[in-house]
Amino acid sequence: MTLSNNQIRKMKSAARLYAVQALFQMEASGQTAEQIMREFEDHRFGEVFDEAEMQEGDVDTFRMLMDKAVDNQATIDQMTDRALVARWPISRIDPTWRALFRAAGAELIEKATPPKVVIAEFVQVADAFSHDGKEPKFVNAVLDHMAREAQPEAF
Numbered sequence: 001m002t003l004s005n006n007q008i009r010k011m012k013s014a015a016r017l018y019a020v021q022a023l024f025q026m027e028a029s030g031q032t033a034e035q036i037m038r039e040f041e042d043h044r045f046g047e048v049f050d051e052a053e054m055q056e057g058d059v060d061t062f063r064m065l066m067d068k069a070v071d072n073q074a075t076i077d078q079m080t081d082r083a084l085v086a087r088w089p090i091s092r093i094d095p096t097w098r099a100l101f102r103a104a105g106a107e108l109i110e111k112a113t114p115p116k117v118v119i120a121e122f123v124q125v126a127d128a129f130s131h132d133g134k135e136p137k138f139v140n141a142v143l144d145h146m147a148r149e150a151q152p153e154a155f
Helices: 007-031 031-045 059-071 074-083 093-108 115-129 136-149
Strands: none
Touching: 007 031, 007 059, 007 093, 007 115, 007 136, 031 059, 059 074, 059 093, 074 093, 074 136, 093 115, 115 136
């Protein structure tokens, strides 16, 4: 079965969302990245909740984001800290946003996707977790700063 470009895009978008959820779960539960990735690939991708089927995720994108986020966490966290206001180090922000910045940072340092696409995709993920609509603007500003540091040649 050949996938359309739109289906591939949706699967990559889903993989980004799943990576944020998996990084959050990893931090909260203390499970290893491999345990979490296996759980997501086996049980979360395409799962049905209340008769609504979750989107299949692109396994390669999901694994790349997870591996890069875990392997480069210190670098990504430092990059995030520099993008945040000095009084708000990454350790003080909500774990959801920490997971999002780690996943987005992983994709930014991978340099395979244009920074504007990475920012737009993760702002959409932020919107899914937003409580009052302000978080996506915050995420956009932090990711813009991170992207300029990770890929200055793209700006």
